[in-house]
Amino acid sequence: MADLREKIRxxxxxxxxxxxxxxxxxxxxxxxxxxLRSRVSSYFADSAQLxxxxxxxxxxxxxxxxxxxxxxxxxxxxxxxxxxxxxxxYNIRLTDDKTFPYLEITVREDFPGVYLTRSxxxxxxxxxxxxxxRGLRASLPVMQQIFRFRTCxxxxxxxxxxxxxxxxxxxxxxxxxWAPCAGLVAKDEYRKSIRRLQSFLSGKRQPLLxxxxxxxxxxxxxxxxxxxxxxxxxxxxxxxxxERGELDVHVQxxxxxxxxxxGLKALAGLLGRPDVRVIDGVDIANLTGRETVGxxxxxxxxxxxxxxxxxxxxxxxxxxDDYAAIGEVVFRRFRRLASKEQVRPDVLLVxxxxxxxxxxxxxxxxxxxxxxxxxxxxxxxxxxxxxxRKVPVRLPRTNAGLTLLQYVRDEAHRFAQHYxxxxxxxxxxxxxxxxxxxxxGRG
Numbered sequence: 001m002a003d004l005r006e007k008i009r010x011x012x013x014x015x016x017x018x019x020x021x022x023x024x025x026x027x028x029x030x031x032x033x034x035x036l037r038s039r040v041s042s043y044f045a046d047s048a049q050l051x052x053x054x055x056x057x058x059x060x061x062x063x064x065x066x067x068x069x070x071x072x073x074x075x076x077x078x079x080x081x082x083x084x085x086x087x088x089x090y091n092i093r094l095t096d097d098k099t100f101p102y103l104e105i106t107v108r109e110d111f112p113g114v115y116l117t118r119s120x121x122x123x124x125x126x127x128x129x130x131x132x133x134r135g136l137r138a139s140l141p142v143m144q145q146i147f148r149f150r151t152c153x154x155x156x157x158x159x160x161x162x163x164x165x166x167x168x169x170x171x172x173x174x175x176x177x178w179a180p181c182a183g184l185v186a187k188d189e190y191r192k193s194i195r196r197l198q199s200f201l202s203g204k205r206q207p208l209l210x211x212x213x214x215x216x217x218x219x220x221x222x223x224x225x226x227x228x229x230x231x232x233x234x235x236x237x238x239x240x241x242x243e244r245g246e247l248d249v250h251v252q253x254x255x256x257x258x259x260x261x262x263g264l265k266a267l268a269g270l271l272g273r274p275d276v277r278v279i280d281g282v283d284i285a286n287l288t289g290r291e292t293v294g295x296x297x298x299x300x301x302x303x304x305x306x307x308x309x310x311x312x313x314x315x316x317x318x319x320x321d322d323y324a325a326i327g328e329v330v331f332r333r334f335r336r337l338a339s340k341e342q343v344r345p346d347v348l349l350v351x352x353x354x355x356x357x358x359x360x361x362x363x364x365x366x367x368x369x370x371x372x373x374x375x376x377x378x379x380x381x382x383x384x385x386x387x388x389r390k391v392p393v394r395l396p397r398t399n400a401g402l403t404l405l406q407y408v409r410d411e412a413h414r415f416a417q418h419y420x421x422x423x424x425x426x427x428x429x430x431x432x433x434x435x436x437x438x439x440x441g442r443g
Contacts, residue, residue, distance in 0.1 A: 005044055008064060011037040015075045016068040017082060020090075023062040029090040032079040036066050057090045073243045076131045077250040084254075085415065087306070099252045100129035100245070101136060103201065105194065110158040110187050111180035112194050114149045116140060118255060127201050128244045129252060135240025142234045144176045146208070147197040156180050158187040205238060212238070253304065253411050260302020263404030270393070270401055271373045271386075273346060277301055279404075280308075280333070280345040281412035282360070284325045292317060294329035295416035298345070299408055309415060326350060327359040334367035344369055349408050350376040353392075357385045377409050 011018075016036045020029040020043075033039030042048060043058060050058065069075040083094040104115045105125040116136055120126055130136045144151065152169070163183035172179035180190055200208070212235050219228035268276045279299040286292035298308030312332065317324045330348070337344050348369075350360045357376035364374055376385045382402065383392035395402040 001044070004061070004064065005041075008037065008040050008044065011040060011066055012068060013037050014068050015070075015072050016066050017075055017079050018064055018066045019082070019088075020057065020061045021063045021065070022060045025063070027086050027088045028057055028060060029088050030079055030082045030086065032072075032075040034072055034075075036068070040064055040066070053090060073131045073245060074250075077129060077245040081250065081252075084306075085309075097254050099255050100131060100250075101133050102126045102128035102130070102255075103136060103140075105198065107194070109156070111150060111156045111190050113153070114140075114144075114151055114194075114197070120255065125198065126247055127241075128247070129250055130240075130244045132240055132243055135237055135243060138233070138237035139241055141176070142237050143197065143200070144171070147193050147200070148176060148178045149194060149197060150177050150180060152181070154181050201241065203242075205241065209235060209238060251414055253407075253414065260299075260404060262400040264302050264401075266399060266401030267347065267404060270384075270395075271347065271375070273373060276346045278343060278345040279347045279349060279408050281349040281351070281408040282326060282329055282333070283351045283409070283412035283416040284314075284322050284329070285413075285416040286320055286322075286325070292320070292325050293416060294325060295412050296329060296333050297408065297412045297415055299404075299411075302404055304411060311415070322352065323355050323359040326352070326356050327363045330360045330363035331367050334364055334369040334372075338368055344372055346373065348372050348374045349405055349412070350374070351379070351409050351413060352376050353378045353383075354385050357387065361387050375405075377405050379409075382406070 013035050015032075015034050017030060017032050018036060018040050019027050020031075021027050031039070043050070043054070067078065069078055077100065080094045080100070083091045087095065099118050101116055101118050102120055103126070104117045104120050105127075106112045106115075106121060107125045108123050116133070128136075140151070143149075150156075151171075156163070163181065166182045168177070168179035168182040168184065171177040172182070172184070178185035178190055178193065180187075212231055216228050216231040216235065219225075219231060264276045267279075268274065277300060279302075281297045281299070282294065284292065284294050292314040294312040294314060296310045296312070298305045300308070310333065312329050314325050314328055316328050330350075334344070336342075348360060348364065350356045353376060357374065360376070361374045364372055374387060377383070378385065378392070381394070382397070383394055384402070384405070385392050
């Protein structure tokens, strides 16, 4: 305990996430902190007053690691992702499928709508995820007052002659919508307003905030305190728009699940199988040949099966050799499935081209994985490689089978990168652990 306290005294006074682990390296608990050193130290202080379950956890803690984050919002989003991926035993919050919201603009429509959503439409422009749904809800009417966008779900086409007979809703009367539903604004003018909104969301908010602060001060000087407080609340709502993550960094795969039935049917037809139910996806991540790690994700009936995810620290490969690393991960996976008499996948998907595919096929055969369709998907041209075909298969981008494979491939990549970032940033897995520690890391 003395050594652990000394280690914690070296933690930075910055925002981040901390991971408490037992003697085997299994992550017991993930938390976030505005000040890492202060927050983690509080668990081990003599005066700490912890709930019974936390007291039990602290008795098991043998090590603590941390990840620094860019800010508190990054810490909130990173904590949620870590908990959903690792499933620590002592975390209760954030273990469900609830996600952070996005602000969505349906840019492909003649008159784009703007929505707060946790289920984005295909090909929309997204901002977020937002750490505070409350702040996002509060900012939406303020932005609508300025940019007058629609928030209804009507299908509105610029060439629809019936628009002139439509009666606009109350939002037009209070000057919060241009009423494209009634043909009261031209398509080009409306889309120009949407482009200004997009620029505003991308960071150009300071001129508006300066003007609002000036108005608030004038109201306060005039003893109109209630109105000043209202403007203050609007300012806080606008400022909260900056409290969001990055779309490509803070990925929420639960949000973008596809309808799997059509994809599974298309994939079975392509591979000549009667059906496809279980798909495993493998990916490798490394940093200049060091700290190479692998991931294996499992999809059942086209949906992520998190209990079947595994992470691997590469043991037998020296330097940067993706072929050999894939071979090791696949062999370990299938050998373990055989030894535990667990369900083998119908399809094994490898991220890469013919070289990665050949390595995976050899390892599946060596481990006795008969009856498994092994395929690879190359990112650049989205070409599909199959063992019995010399020429890659190019499916239409709209093909449901390709869409499902992309989902599996991207999830395996995200999971490998996530694990790799942990290794790279804090060397969480030292020589004392295997895989990721605990059930989810061993293969």
